[in-house]
Amino acid sequence: MMNTFPYQFIAIEGNIGAGKTTLSNQLAEEYGCRLILEQFTDNPFLPLFYDNPERYSFPVELFFMTERHKQLQEELSQTDLFQQSIIADYFFIKTLLFAKNNLKEEEYRLFQRLFNVLNSTFPRPDLLVYLHRPVERLLHHIRKRGRTFEQDITGTYLEQIQASYLEFFRTETAIPILIIELEDLDFANEIAAYQQVKDLIFQEYGPGVHRKQP
Known part of the structure; x- marks a missing residue:
């Protein structure tokens, strides 16, 4: 490890297919950070949800929330939290953002109450x-990685998820938020792009939203 990672705890977020897990892995491997990866493929309701969203939206979101809470509680409560840097490929707030798009209004109100407690x-x-x-690039990545249960994801759905994130960012003033405009930048396979x-x-950011383009 040539350099010290400048954060104790960061979260890498993004829409489906943005490359958040890839980047998290790259950073954790280079800097010896502890890695928290979302275990989304273990959700037994996910394939059913993509086939019938209206029927399975509440159980799929409830399962996601309880599993994410369990994982983060176990990982972030360990005694070495501030001795070894942590990189997570998700932030717990995504639970609420996805639920807002997928749940009916009365279901969402109940879900939000549970979320706030956790x-x-x-x-x-x-x-x-x-x-x-861009949504077109996300769809390309989704098709390329070939997860069967993701192949019916639409551009409209991805746009809704993106809008939920951006709306949340406008209200979050307590932490620094870095939005990186990647376009078609391939940091997974190009060393120069990863360095960018x-x-x-690795720059310093104050609380609030910061938009940057490599």
């Missing part, structure tokens, strides 16, 4: 990074 105990990240890509993204992440 969310109150988590530490906030030192930096929240949001990887922003990393240079942006």
Whole structure:
């Protein structure tokens, strides 16, 4: 490890197919950080949800929330939280943002009450990074990685998710939020592109939203 990672806890967020897990892995491997990866494929309701969203939206979101809470509670409560840097490829707030798009109004109100109770105990990240890509590029990545249950995801759905994130960012003033405009930048396979993204992440940011382009 050549350099010290500048954060104790950061979260890498983004829409489906943005590359958040790839970037999290790259940073964790280079800097020896502890890595928290979302275990979304374990959700037994997810394939059913993509086939019939109206029927399975509440169980799929409830399962996501309880599993994310369990994982983050276990990972972030360990005694070495401030001795070894942590990188997570999601932030717990995504639970509420996806639910807002997928649930009926009365279901969402109940879900939000449960979320607020669970969310109150988590530490906030030192930096929240949001990887922003055009919807067309997201769809290309989704098709390329070939997860069967994702192939029916539409551009409209991705636009709704994106809008939810951006709306949340406008209201979050307590932590630094870095939105990186990636377009078609391939940091997974191009060292120079990865370095560009990393240079942006390693800058100092105050609370609020910061938009940057490599």
